[in-house]
Amino acid sequence: MTKPPLTLYLAAPRGFCAGVDRAIKIVDMALEKWGAPVYVRHEIVHNKYVVDDLRAKGAVFVEELEECPDDRPVIFSAHGVPKSVPAEATKREMLYVDATCPLVSKVHIEAERHASNGLQIIMIGHDGHPETVGTMGQLPEGEVLLVETVEDVAEVEVRDPQKLAFVTQTTLSVDDTADIVAALQTRFPAIVGPHKEDICYATTNRQEAVKAMAQKAEAMLVVGAPNSSNSKRLVEVGARAGCSYAQLVQRATDIDWRALGDIKTMGITAGASAPEVLINEVIDAFRDRFDVTVEVVETAQENVEFKVPRVLRVPA
Structure with a gap:
């Protein structure tokens, strides 16, 4: 049976940003350096697939410092922590690594x-x-x-x-x-703003790509987690930019095929904490049902890289 044709627009940039990349690398390098278990306060980034992968390697995810033993390393998530958290870790003489995005x-x-x-x-x-x-x-x-x-x-x-x-x-x-x-x-006319906008380059770039894609696509899927702020914003931006169907999916299994019907054009992007493997999984699911032609919609190029903390770069 002949598959119906589908033009699949792929946003660029999409997926991992430099801060997420660095945070995941920090957990991997900590496991390599100190062995398992390594504790991580809060999900290192908001993505179940990433968290489950790191958990399988020996990372233990907790919500509060009190759940961590004193004698194992603890990593603070990419989202940042209140000052009280490193202060408490220091007081307990814990070895900690801060993976807060720069x-x-x-x-x-x-x-x-x-x-x-x-x-x-x-x-x-x-x-x-x-x-x-x-x-x-x-x-x-x-x-x-x-x-x-x-x-x-x-x-x-x-x-x-x-x-x-x-x-x-x-x-x-x-x-x-x-x-x-x-x-x-x-x-408040006297209010002082930041020297440079606080919304990060990756958030801005991904939103711009979605706006460009929304002009072409009948429907749009954002690969990301329901607790990922930047992923949820991409759905909102897509809908506001004129895409009548914009939905968040964690995996290909979440796609509502009935809602998509007999579409001819489809947009795909991913939040900054979604790995490329999940994007490919979604594309493959469309290839199973449609004769897919992929077109990249690129609005910016990213070459940002953040160094990991020095403690992980020096031998044990």
Whole structure:
């Protein structure tokens, strides 16, 4: 039987970013250097496949430091941690490696710099997301106020409207964040912004590729985890850019074929913590059902690489 033709648009860039790549490498190198088990506080990155793979190699994932023994190495996830976490690890004389993405660390440093200049911080982010918890935890309680929406900006109560700065979570929707920043600047004209945008290059690049792809594709799948902020934003960006069907899938088995019907064009991308193997799995699932022609939609090229911490680069 002849398979129906399908043009499959593949976004570029997609999938792993430099911060995720580095974080996974840190766990692999720690296992190599110190042997199993190595403890990891929170999922190293938000992807079940990646976490399960590292767990099979001997990584033990926990939510809190108190679940870790004193005598085994512990790694802090790419999302960053409150200051209290490394302080507690030091107090317990634990060997720890910080896998916080350098672009998240940049936001931490920014927040501290603003605070040292006497400014109260407003953070644009998602309540309860580990990156937001980590950034807010760089300063004493009350020094960082959280807003999630334009509506929140109208409600936020600040100490002094003349002494404010804002930072953002690195994985937000560029367009949504621009609206919130505009609302902040309207309500607090003196508010100080970051030198360079906090939303990371990888988040921005992936969203731009989705916007370009949405013009061509009838439907779009984003490969990523349901707890991955940047993956969920890609779905929203795709829908807003005109793609009538934009869905998040973790694996090829999650594809709702009935909903896709007899489509002729399909877009595929992946969040920054989704490995290429899962993207290929989805493409193969389409090849099983359609006569697929792949076209890459490239809007940027990435060649960023972050070094792993020195403790992993020196012999044991």
